[in-house]
Amino acid sequence: MKIAMVGSGYVGLVSGACFADFGHEVVCIDKDPTKIERLNNNIMPIYEPGLAELVGNNVKAGRLSFTTSLAEGIEGASAIFIAVGTPSRRGDGHADLSFVHAVAKEVGENLKTPAVIVTKSTVPVGTGDEVERIIAATGTQVQFAVASNPEFLREGAAIGDFKHPDRIVVGTEDEFAKTVMNEVYRPLFLNKSPILFTSRRSSEMIKYAANAFLAVKITFINEIADLCEKVGGNVQDVARGIGMDGRIGSKFLNAGPGYGGSCFPKDTLALLKTAEDYDSPTRIVEAVVKVNDSRKRAMGRKVVDALGGMTEARGKKVALLGLTFKPNTDDMRDAPSIAIAQTLQDAGVTVAAYDPEGIEMAKPLLPFVEMKSGVYETIEGADAVVIVTEWDAFRALDFDKVKALAKAPVLVDLRNVYDPEEIRAKGFAYSSVGRV
Incomplete structure (x- = not known):
């Protein structure tokens, strides 16, 4: 199967390289010619253990390539992933979807064969609906469906996470999209990775809810750590004690200076803005x-x-x-x-x-x-x-x-x-x- 990955940043590059390693033909697309030139010379734009070797091996095998041309990149692709940035928008904290919308429009204008357009970027609830509307508004007569497929990659362990995922979430109720997405992830079935089909909006919500919950765990144990210092306790013992409870679990209970990175800060903020828009406050x-x-x-x-x-x-x-x-x-x-x-x-x-x-x-x-x-x-x-x-x-x-x-x-x-x-x-x- 041919897969097009629009966006060659952290998510797009790791996902594209892993799909290629599964045996798919993958084209990674990016508007930045310098980035594409460096990738063609096996120079990674990010540091991720094992990524340079993975990319190099699959380029050598002819399964992975890079281009600045979206029209060329998506030609013949059965699945077109949108994996561009969705940073917090200046001024109001909402996710900036301008890159996602621009890709959707360009895909619609250049679509020549049936395809599933998949939002891999972390996007607010309802984005898939807008992507579908934008593509349809281009007047394309080619069959297409829009699905949500959020990523759950940990930086520093992304390749392992992609190849051995806890779960694969796909948001679509379209049978054509389900067929294509099952084929995309078929190589993982040997690992018995659970694939969960939901509605598109539920899938979009799962990503935000997951990151927000993990952020809650981190912040909770940090506040417990402060209290431990006051009362003479040891937060590591406390974390072990509560983490052994199967209902709680031990992960993300390491006290420290607070969370950061590409996901938790912007995703919790975007969730707050979505909650405000729908008059459904998320006080926690x-x-x-x-x-x-x-x-x-x-x-x-x-x-x-x-x-x-x-x-x-x-x-x-x-x-x-x-x-x-x-x-x-x-x-x-x-x-x-x-x-x-x-x-x-x-x-x-x-x-x-x-x-x-x-x-x-x-x-x-x-x-x-x-x-x-x-x-x-x-x-x-x-x-x-x-x-x-x-x-x-x-x-x-x-x-x-x-x-x-x-x-x-x-x-x-x-x-x-x-x-x-x-x-x-x-x-x-x-x-x-x-x-x-």
Whole structure:
């Protein structure tokens, strides 16, 4: 089967490469000629473990190709996926659907053979209806159907998630679309991956509801962590204790500096705006968004406190280890490190930082931060070392070396990577999240 993937960003590129690896013929389409040229030279626009090898192998096998021409790319395709960006719209927080709508119009104008147009991008409820209307308005006489197929990929583990999914959600009640989508995902049936067919609007809601629920879990355990610090509890023990309850589950109960990334911030905000539009308030999600935003700044203040408070902190230097919102990605979107670094700058603190993959993405967002090329170079002369992102490279630090290089033996562990007793025994002033 031929598949066209419109959009070669994170979702489009990973999905397209995986579909090609299943044996489909896939054409990835993007308006950016520089990106397409780099992809044709096997230079990835994002960091994702295993992606360059996956793309290279399938290009070599003739199953994956790249083009800037939508008309050429969709020719003969049975499934045309829309995987373009839907960022939060400036001013009101609604998802910006201008790219999705533009693709729908161009698809309608160039459609020559029957196809299913699939929204892979995360879109608000009702978007599929509008995509269908836009395509129909072009006057095309070719058979088409519009389906929703949200992605559930975790950055840093996207290839595994795509090939071994918890579930595949397809929103359509059209029999032609069901037939095509079953064929698209047929290679996964050997893995017995459950495919759930729903209405289009239900499918669109599933994506937002899933991300909002996970954001709730993260924010809940972060607030419990704050309470643990007050009462003398250990949030990791609490998380294990409640996570063993099958009704709750252990995932997304790791206390930290708050959630970030490409999905949770914009998707929770978009859900709030949809709820407002339909006069159906989502108070829990509203509270989650507010708490998460304030938490990032609070983590910056936690570092200031470790430096001795506002008066003592001014003029001191902090080393931030990790900048991306999570490990194994170069994604800086809404990363907690941004608010933390800004809070430190506001307090008169000099900030140096290192991240294994995120430096280039971080530079324009944090121009006042001195970017370093290694862990110990960053730590040298620091009055405090702060673990912001739990990269593997930070899990086995040489603390004798850290102590020798740093101006003061102060470690603020915002990811609870280390055991408090062990680090304090090495002579460090140590603080973490939800533990005393």
